Amino acid sequence: MQNIHGKNIYTDFDAAKYPSDPSGWGSDSPAFAKVFAEFNPRFVIEVGTWKGGSALTMANLLDGKPGATILCIDTWLGAIEFWEDQNDPARFKSLNCLHGFPQVYYTFLANVCHANAQEIIVPFPLHSASAALWLMRQGIQADAIYIDASHEEDDVYQDLLDYSQVVKKGSILFGDDWLWLGVQNAVKRFAGEQKLPITHIDDKWVIRS
Ligand SMILES: C[S@@+](CC[C@H](N)C(=O)[O-])C[C@H]1O[C@@H](n2cnc3c(N)ncnc32)[C@H](O)[C@@H]1O
Known part of the structure; x- marks a missing residue:
């Protein structure tokens, strides 16, 4: 928190103005518990957080561990599919734009x-790319990285390349939406090039680095 923000950003935030709404996609999957039981991470990076549903599932699993941290990387501006249907209640409408600019970050903050x-x-x-560069420059590496940001093939592939450099050796990269073709192609491309096996838990993919 200090490294990034220089202060505690929750201080003086009025969460009462926002009802609890941690809705997401695959956010409370039992896959998280299975992955955490096997790899026992303490410092987790999440790339793609939205309202915090999956981050809160992981926070519950880390609760009580000394130094437990989840670093949530997100522009909070939505992915491309969030801007393609202005009537979609779960995506565009949930961006909660004010004068054209998303306010969903505050929903996330209140959920936390x-x-x-x-x-x-x-x-x-x-x-995600800038955050990865920041982490590399700081020499910070995570025990596990959950990737669920853009679902476009080249974006996911780039996230895999970037975040494979900020995960500790022997730790894991995992992510959502194996059935999303762009995600699947990117994960297969990356894992094939790096000669790393892909395993699956439900709709999640897992790569041990
Ligand atoms: C599918 S949602 C994440 C859902 C969340 N993991 C959950 O389970 O509730 C994707 C999120 O990724 C963010 N995003 C998409 N592309 C991004 C990028 N390149 N860098 C940072 N955030 C990105 C969007 O703003 C959006 O909040």
């Missing part, structure tokens, strides 16, 4: 406060 997870969850509101 309602769940009392401020000690564990640190938001980093930056594009």
